[in-house]
Every structure is written in C-alpha cells, then in structure tokens.
Amino acid sequence: MLKKATLTLAALLASFSVSAADPLRVAADPIPHAQILEYVQKLHPSLNLKIIEIPSGVNSNELLAHGDVDANYFQHLPYLNSQEQALGQKFAVAATVHIEPLGIYSRRHVSFAQVPDKGTVAVPNNVTNLSRALYLLQANGLIKLKPGFNDPAKDQATPKDIAENPRHLKILEIESPQIPRALEDVDLAVINGNFALEAGLEPAKDALGLEQAKGNPYANILVTTPKLLQDSRIQKLANDLRSPAVAKFITEKYAGSVIPVAVE
Numbered sequence: 001m002l003k004k005a006t007l008t009l010a011a012l013l014a015s016f017s018v019s020a021a022d023p024l025r026v027a028a029d030p031i032p033h034a035q036i037l038e039y040v041q042k043l044h045p046s047l048n049l050k051i052i053e054i055p056s057g058v059n060s061n062e063l064l065a066h067g068d069v070d071a072n073y074f075q076h077l078p079y080l081n082s083q084e085q086a087l088g089q090k091f092a093v094a095a096t097v098h099i100e101p102l103g104i105y106s107r108r109h110v111s112f113a114q115v116p117d118k119g120t121v122a123v124p125n126n127v128t129n130l131s132r133a134l135y136l137l138q139a140n141g142l143i144k145l146k147p148g149f150n151d152p153a154k155d156q157a158t159p160k161d162i163a164e165n166p167r168h169l170k171i172l173e174i175e176s177p178q179i180p181r182a183l184e185d186v187d188l189a190v191i192n193g194n195f196a197l198e199a200g201l202e203p204a205k206d207a208l209g210l211e212q213a214k215g216n217p218y219a220n221i222l223v224t225t226p227k228l229l230q231d232s233r234i235q236k237l238a239n240d241l242r243s244p245a246v247a248k249f250i251t252e253k254y255a256g257s258v259i260p261v262a263v264e
Helices: 030-043 060-065 077-087 127-139 176-185 193-198 232-241 244-254
Strands: 003-006 024-028 049-053 071-076 092-099 103-105 120-124 162-164 170-174 188-191 220-224
Touching (some): 024 232, 030 049, 030 092, 030 193, 030 232, 060 071, 060 077, 077 220, 120 127, 120 176, 127 188, 176 188, 176 193, 188 193
Parallel strands (some): 024 049, 024 071, 120 170, 120 188
Antiparallel strands (some): 071 220, 092 220, 103 188
16 A cells, blocks of 8 residues: 655654564655655555655755665755765665756746846755756856866856856855745746746746756665665665656656656
8 A cells, every 4th residue: 555644854753663564664755756656656566665755854864864764765866975975974876767857947038048137047055956057057058167167977066166157147046945936036047857847847848948868967866775775675666766667657747857767
C-alpha cells in the first residue's frame, strides 16, 4: 500500500525507531520527485515505500544524516558535495535519475531583447544553484563571466565573477522556493525546474532560456548513507528509478520539463 505523508519539521523529527520490517523512508520534493516515487510504488507494490514530502526549509540531508529517513531524492551532485562539506557527513549516490533544466522566466518580457538597462534578475541564493544560474545567464548572452570559469560542475561562480554586464543587470539572490513568487516584481527570474513545475510553469514551453540536457552535471540523484547503499530495498528502488518504464513515465508526464538520464 502506498504510504505518503506531507509533514512539518516537528512531525518529521517526532519519531523514528527502525527495524528491518519497516518501510523504506524516502524524503522527496513534492514535484516531480514524489510523483516519480509514487509511480515506482504502483509498478512494484511489494517495494514498501514511505514517501515523505519535504516542506520548504527542511534539509533532507540533515534528516538522512540523523537517521530520520533512509534515503532522499531531491538534489543534484554538486549540491550534495557542498552539503557533505557543510554537514561534515559522507553520503552515497544510489542512482542518477533525471534532469530538471534550470530556466529563465519573465512575466514582463517575451524575449531577452526587451530586458531594459538596469533590469532586475532573481537568482537562487544557495551556492551551487547561484553559480548554475550565472552560467545560464551567460549562455543566453546576458552576462559574461571572468576567464577561467569554464566548467559549471567545478568552477563555481558568484556575482563578483561577472566580467561583463552590458545591461547593468541587478542580481537579486532569493531562496529558491520563493523565486516564482517574485516573478511579477522582477524582469527575469532563474527558477529550478521543480519549483517552476510547482508554480504551474512549463519549463519546456514557458522559459525564455533553458539549460541543455546534454552534458548537464545537475542530474537529480537518489541519495542514501554508505551503510545503507547495499540494502536490498535501496538497490531495488535504484534499479526501478533507472528503468525504461520510469524513463517513459517521466518523458510522457513532463513533456521535456523533466528529462530522464539513466535507463537500464
């Protein structure tokens, strides 16, 4: 039976004694991660999942580090690497599943040519997605980063690393989940794919600029602890998430706004 819970932080931390008979507890963002997990559960009802939809502001990696969940599914590898440093904790990647292309959106303009001098651009305020946003702005000709910023996965950029800003754009750093709400107040907004979907946007249709899937280092991953990596439940879930059936589900449901990257 599918077990799904949308919980507050207090409820998440209220309780967790674990035994081998317990369901596999997976923390996930509501869209698309929890939806994909729900589809996996329908495919294989014997895989007993407890899908915990994580509210904004709760760090799923902290929950995993504290043993409050067995795995999480919401992040990409560069973000995980930064979390390992911040938390002093090693995690393990069980599966690489899909890409949610970062997009540039606007309520005010239908093309980049309309963006005025000294226009405002909302970008994520966390280190990895801020850098990712700057590379996307550069790819669309809005700014140019200093020499040496060639590899988005390795060379993390900040606004101080902008070498050329011909339109004198103002970069506003905002918490990622809040950026869709700022769309009416800025000229451009760089929004993560999952938050765009939650806000009713269709990245493949609505974005003025969208990350390419090919060579994209920001694929979303299923993460667990080194101790649980070989757990049979984790391995089965990982195999399911990489399956052709799940890839087909992602392709058909999200129409290019979420792109499967791993098929076995």
